[in-house]
Amino acid sequence: MKVIILGCGRVGSTLASMMDSEGHQVSVIDASSDSFRRLDSTFNGETILGNGVDEDVLIKAGIREADAFAAVTNGDNRNIMASQLAREIFGVKKVVCRIYDPMRQSTYHELGLETICPTIVGAQMISDALKKASK
Amino acid sequence: MYIIIGGGGDVGYYLTRSLLDQGHETLLLEKSPLRFQTLSDSLGQAVVRGDACEARTMEEVGASRADVVIAVTGEDEDNLVICQMAKRRFKVGRTIARLNNPKNELLFQKLGIDVTVSPTKAILSLIEVELPGYTFVPLMTLRRAGLEIVEMHVLTDSPIVGKPLSAINLPRSSNVALIIRDKDFIFPTADTRILAEDEVYAVVNREGEDSLRKALGATR
Numbered sequence: 001m002k003v004i005i006l007g008c009g010r011v012g013s014t015l016a017s018m019m020d021s022e023g024h025q026v027s028v029i030d031a032s033s034d035s036f037r038r039l040d041s042t043f044n045g046e047t048i049l050g051n052g053v054d055e056d057v058l059i060k061a062g063i064r065e066a067d068a069f070a071a072v073t074n075g076d077n078r079n080i081m082a083s084q085l086a087r088e089i090f091g092v093k094k095v096v097c098r099i100y101d102p103m104r105q106s107t108y109h110e111l112g113l114e115t116i117c118p119t120i121v122g123a124q125m126i127s128d129a130l131k132k133a134s135k
Numbered sequence: 136m137y138i139i140i141g142g143g144g145d146v147g148y149y150l151t152r153s154l155l156d157q158g159h160e161t162l163l164l165e166k167s168p169l170r171f172q173t174l175s176d177s178l179g180q181a182v183v184r185g186d187a188c189e190a191r192t193m194e195e196v197g198a199s200r201a202d203v204v205i206a207v208t209g210e211d212e213d214n215l216v217i218c219q220m221a222k223r224r225f226k227v228g229r230t231i232a233r234l235n236n237p238k239n240e241l242l243f244q245k246l247g248i249d250v251t252v253s254p255t256k257a258i259l260s261l262i263e264v265e266l267p268g269y270t271f272v273p274l275m276t277l278r279r280a281g282l283e284i285v286e287m288h289v290l291t292d293s294p295i296v297g298k299p300l301s302a303i304n305l306p307r308s309s310n311v312a313l314i315i316r317d318k319d320f321i322f323p324t325a326d327t328r329i330l331a332e333d334e335v336y337a338v339v340n341r342e343g344e345d346s347l348r349k350a351l352g353a354t355r
Contacts, residue, residue, distance in 0.1 A: 053211065053239075054236070054238075055238055075212070077188060077210070077212040077213050078212045080212065080215070080216055081211065081212035081215050081216070082212075084246060085242055088242060088245045088246065089241065101189065101190075103189070103190035103191065103224075104188070104190065104216065104220065107190070107219070107220055107223050108219075110223065111223060
């Protein structure tokens with residue numbers, strides 16, 4: 001699968017390394033070259049320096065041939081805009097968007113965007129863990 | 136009318152002031168505490184500290200009863216989310232977004248933002264009109280009808296000089312609405328002849344734009 005990952009932070013870099021080692025064709029975009037240092041030394045994919053809501057940068061990363069796109073920058077709005085660009089303009093089949101704000105996540109989920117909300121997921125997991133410990 | 140504006144930069148500030156002067160109920164949202172301080176000194180209750188893309192904030196300021204939401208922050212992605220949230224979650228009738236990167240226009244339109252204003256594009260059009268040898272400048276988009284208003288400058292060597300409109304192969308959904316010749320204006324008919332140095336104003340749908348360009352002999 002050819003996958004483009006927007007954002008090379010902790011999640012982005014981990015995701016990129018993971019998918020690369022599974023044999024997928026990975027391109028990572030980030031606005032800061034420092035971020036690419038987080039990638040595994042064995043990372044075989046390509047890195048693109050640039051702004052992920054800029055069409056030209058996305059095209060350079062190969063979005064026209066991409067099977068999947070994941071937006072995991074630290075900005076909800078940037079993730080939302082980039083995901084919609086990927087879906088509406090470039091027709092990427094699989095688009096996943098990280099949104100931290102639960103209310104924004106629910107609005108965009110209703111709009112048909114596949115979203116992951118670490119806030120809710122994290123809170124749920126911790127709540128479960130807390131309840132288990134009190135046995 | 137109740138108008139909510141997101142983004143307390145200069146544009147947001149002057150927009151709020153103008154709308155208030157016109158007697159509209161206007162509320163400006165600015166998220167930076169420092170900037171908010173400056174704004175509230177001048178706007179008082181008309182400015183609230185908060186992020187216009189946060190649903191909670193918009194609920195607090197009564198977004199569901201707003202007639203218009205205008206997003207004029209410095210970031211296209213913020214403006215996009217403000218308008219989408221306003222439209223989808225709060226069912227606001229009209230959303231207007233400032234677009235810094237003119238390339239994003241198609242995306243914003245596809246996502247249902249009612250009006251996009253691109254200062255870049257607007258200034259470019261004005262500059263193009265001033266350039267010597269300009270021939271074809273799109274002036275304005277009428278989004279709902281899918282039409283463009285374009286301005287065309289007829290050069291002396293243009294193939295249509297001297298021809299009546301009826302003899303020019305104009306695309307079907309287009310209309311040459313106005314010709315400005317020196318200081319006179321003409322509402323043309325089929326018999327009106329085009330002269331060199333005419334400024335021709337036409338309305339055309341997006342698909343017909345290229346054919347219109349070719350028909351009027353505009354090379355750029």
